[in-house]
Amino acid sequence: MATPHRGELPSVSEVLEPAWVRYALIAVALAFLTLFLFVPLVAVFTEALRKGWEVYVEAILDEDAISAIKLTLITAAIAVPLNLVFGVAASWAVAKFEFRGKSVLLTLIDLPFSVSPVISGLIYVLLFGAQGWFGEWLAAHDIKILFAVPGIVIATIFITFPFVARELIPLMQAQGSEEEEAAVVLGASGFQTFFRVTLPNIKWGLLYGVILCNARAMGEFGAVSVVSGHIRGETNTMPLQVEILYNEYNFVAAFAVASLLALLALVTLALKTFIEWRLHENYADDATEH
Amino acid sequence: MSAVAIPAAPPVAVKPRSAPYRVMPGFKLSLGFTLFYLTLIVLIPLSAVFLKTFTMTWEAFWAAVTSERVVASYKLTFGAALIGAAINVVFGGIVAWVLVRYRFPGKRIIDALVDLPFALPTAVAGITLTALYSSNGWIGRYVEGVFGLKVAFTPVGVVLALTFIGLPFVVRTVQPVLEDAERELEEAAASLGASPLQTFARVVFPTILPSLMTGFALAFARATGEYGSVIFIAGNMPMVSEITPLFIITKLEQYDYAGATAIAVVMLIASFIMLLTINLLQAWARGKSGK
Numbered sequence: 001m002a003t004p005h006r007g008e009l010p011s012v013s014e015v016l017e018p019a020w021v022r023y024a025l026i027a028v029a030l031a032f033l034t035l036f037l038f039v040p041l042v043a044v045f046t047e048a049l050r051k052g053w054e055v056y057v058e059a060i061l062d063e064d065a066i067s068a069i070k071l072t073l074i075t076a077a078i079a080v081p082l083n084l085v086f087g088v089a090a091s092w093a094v095a096k097f098e099f100r101g102k103s104v105l106l107t108l109i110d111l112p113f114s115v116s117p118v119i120s121g122l123i124y125v126l127l128f129g130a131q132g133w134f135g136e137w138l139a140a141h142d143i144k145i146l147f148a149v150p151g152i153v154i155a156t157i158f159i160t161f162p163f164v165a166r167e168l169i170p171l172m173q174a175q176g177s178e179e180e181e182a183a184v185v186l187g188a189s190g191f192q193t194f195f196r197v198t199l200p201n202i203k204w205g206l207l208y209g210v211i212l213c214n215a216r217a218m219g220e221f222g223a224v225s226v227v228s229g230h231i232r233g234e235t236n237t238m239p240l241q242v243e244i245l246y247n248e249y250n251f252v253a254a255f256a257v258a259s260l261l262a263l264l265a266l267v268t269l270a271l272k273t274f275i276e277w278r279l280h281e282n283y284a285d286d287a288t289e290h
Numbered sequence: 291m292s293a294v295a296i297p298a299a300p301p302v303a304v305k306p307r308s309a310p311y312r313v314m315p316g317f318k319l320s321l322g323f324t325l326f327y328l329t330l331i332v333l334i335p336l337s338a339v340f341l342k343t344f345t346m347t348w349e350a351f352w353a354a355v356t357s358e359r360v361v362a363s364y365k366l367t368f369g370a371a372l373i374g375a376a377i378n379v380v381f382g383g384i385v386a387w388v389l390v391r392y393r394f395p396g397k398r399i400i401d402a403l404v405d406l407p408f409a410l411p412t413a414v415a416g417i418t419l420t421a422l423y424s425s426n427g428w429i430g431r432y433v434e435g436v437f438g439l440k441v442a443f444t445p446v447g448v449v450l451a452l453t454f455i456g457l458p459f460v461v462r463t464v465q466p467v468l469e470d471a472e473r474e475l476e477e478a479a480a481s482l483g484a485s486p487l488q489t490f491a492r493v494v495f496p497t498i499l500p501s502l503m504t505g506f507a508l509a510f511a512r513a514t515g516e517y518g519s520v521i522f523i524a525g526n527m528p529m530v531s532e533i534t535p536l537f538i539i540t541k542l543e544q545y546d547y548a549g550a551t552a553i554a555v556v557m558l559i560a561s562f563i564m565l566l567t568i569n570l571l572q573a574w575a576r577g578k579s580g581k
Binding site: 017018021022025026028029030032033035036037038039040041043044047085086089090092093096097099105107108109110111112114115116117118119122123124125126127129131132133154157158161177180181184185189190193194212215218219220221222225226238239240242243246251254255258261262264265266268269270272273 | 313314315316317319320321323324325327328331332333334335336338339342381384385387388389392394398400402403404405406407408409410411412413414415417418419421422428429453454457486511514515516517518522535536538539542547550551554557558561562564565569
């Protein structure tokens with residue numbers, strides 16, 4: 001797989017296609033991306049700042065907005081670490097061992113990605129709702145899950161379930177287990193092996209999965225909308241707060257909260273690009289070592 | 291697959307172990323936790339959907355999933371998802387081509403921004419597209435003035451939102467295939483007298499076809515379940531611009547849990563079929579690229 005560095009050789013396509021075709025294709029691609037990506041991105045911030053900086057700050061410091069921000073942070077702070085632990089365990093099992101039903105397990109791990117967010121919320125209504133499996137028991141013990149914070153957290157865990165596992169599994173499979181075997185043979189315990197040998201090898205892939213998982217956890221709308229109950233100041237996450245403000249025709253405030261989420265998206269993309277670059281470097285190092 | 295799937299037996303100096311072929315520790319712990327967590331978070335809740343429908347009679351189930359209003363919502367959801375995915379095959383294919391083959395200023399930033407629809411929360415995308423494409427919005431104003439086409443609060447708006455949401459899929463599946471494609475083949479075709487169009491049709495297109503189809507299927511699958519970015523721009527008129535996921539929510543708000551669940555089962559079965567198709571397409575793509 002000795003692919004030459006991009007741009008070093010004269011591009012073959014420069015020989016193949018007439019210049020006007022090249023410029024036309026670039027123009028079409030840029031026009032499409034401008035219409036679908038750049039204009040919406042600019043619009044979020046323009047709409048948020050339409051009535052000036054002071055109104056913008058006021059909208060963000062609003063009591064309900066602050067409680068929505070807090071709930072979003074709490075939700076991500078619970079869901080992301082849990083899915084991180086799962087992701088590490090699953091990729092350890094899948095990448096280091098052979099067992100029957102592995103491909104079925106891989107399909108099941110990916111399952112939450114192929115389920116509509118609305119259905120992801122619905123399943124917890126069926127479990128914890130008043131008419132649900134555990135509804136009566138929960139009511140008798142005065143435990144609130146649905147239309148309360150635990151429901152929002154659980155639905156978010158479901159939605160972001162595959163992210164870390166899906167990044168780590170191919171990475172750990174590609175790396176094999178020779179280094180870990182050496183550590184174990186030399187007397188390292190399982191956890192020592194993981195923290196001293198495996199973790200340094202997978203840290204960028206791990207971070208990559210965590211960042212994507214976090215972005216989705218903070219931005220999830222459909223599933224959370226079903227289980228939240230939309231109680232102002234209590235069970236509204238940031239995306240739900242955006243919806244409420246928008247439906248009340250309070251557009252500036254809606255876009256102000258939305259602009260924070262758009263910033264989160266931009267930071268996510270920047271980190272993701274940086275990590276991809278690091279991963280690429282690591283692979284290049286590995287290729288020269290062996 | 292890795293060549294180290296079965297680890298070598300431990301050296302003689304190491305004290306004998308009960309399972310000589312498993313040098314690596316933590317199999318029971320990691321697999322046990324994985325299965326436990328998977329069952330708790332995914333399998334039990336998902337099975338609730340299917341078990342709930344067993345409490346319905348077949349007639350009630352059939353009536354719930356074939357009512358006039360829900361059939362109209364299937365047509366809109368699947369139709370708009372199909373059109374959106376088709377638009378993405380054409381333009382996403384061009385974007386992937388341009389990003390791999392040409393050099394132009396700002397390319398790296400553009401490459402990074404292609405994933406924006408993945409990273410931007412759907413509610414934000416929804417209100418932004420609505421603001422842009424409503425009658426007095428930046429873009430909607432011109433589309434309506436020049437072409438007389440209303441976008442927001444019509445099925446066209448649904449297609450627009452689903453195109454946005456599916457944009458990265460085709461680009462990201464075609465891009466790596468184009469990067470790995472052997473350009474020598476194109477060069478050979480050209481030097482043997484093929485026109486650029488012939489070279490594309492006979493050499494390039496067959497190489498990227500499986501990835502185009504995979505990208506199409508991924509974008510389509512994502513679009514059929516999409517909710518957040520659509521409901522703001524759709525207008526949500528029954529029979530006209532009401533998508534199936536919204537209809538499930540409407541049923542839930544009317545406390546018709548059985549009805550909501552029945553429609554959810556139809557959607558789930560559709561997604562499982564798509565998941566299977568995508569896996570087959572990916573296997574085909576791998577087979578073609580010889581990996």
